[in-house]
Amino acid sequence: MPLDWKLVIDCEDPHRLAHFWERALGYTAEDNSAHIERLHSMGAITEGQIATDDRHGGRKAWRHAAAIRHPHDPVDPDTGAGLGRRLLFRTVPEERQGKDRLHLNLHPGPDAREAEVKRLEALGATTLRVVVEPGGHLVAMADPEGNEFEVR
Structure with missing residues (x-):
């Protein structure tokens, strides 16, 4: 179950x-x-x-x-x-330190990725980097407090 x-x-x-x-x-x-x-x-x-x-x-x-x-x-x-x-x-009382050990991956699909990134930026997210490599393309982003997530 x-x-x-x-x-x-x-x-x-x-x-x-x-x-x-x-x-x-x-x-x-x-x-x-x-x-x-x-x-x-x-x-x-x-x-x-x-x-x-x-x-x-x-x-x-x-x-x-x-x-x-x-x-x-x-x-x-x-x-x-x-x-x-x-x-x-x-x-929590302490500030965030270092890279997140856990993050969300959002999957709008390759055709919707760019529009989704723009929508998330309008909500307050920040683009950190774009990664294009064999077998994958993702946009690493951060929410308003700096927690990282990926749009794939």
Whole structure:
């Protein structure tokens, strides 16, 4: 039986990065507002753990985390968390150092690669280098916080 998963990405601003990747991948931002309000009303979390998500109608969100999910995957109705393919962005105190040990490869196909790179740049990505080698062509890019990914 296949497992549900989430890739956790450490970052400075989880809401900004989640918004970038939501638009880049065509994913859906998770709505945890009902769960957050329930926990807050029970006294299980404090006001300091809650943020306002201005990009999604001002709903309540986690201050130090934001997640996006594949739009066709199921959702836990109690928490709003995706139950399939997810990216979770969480705040960490240290700055990013060195090359990423894990990265996403996006596959729009050779005919759509150039247009996809331009679209991602308009969303805030940066092109790092173009690699053309026997058996492959890719564009190495970085998201708004410098996390690398490839468009193939």
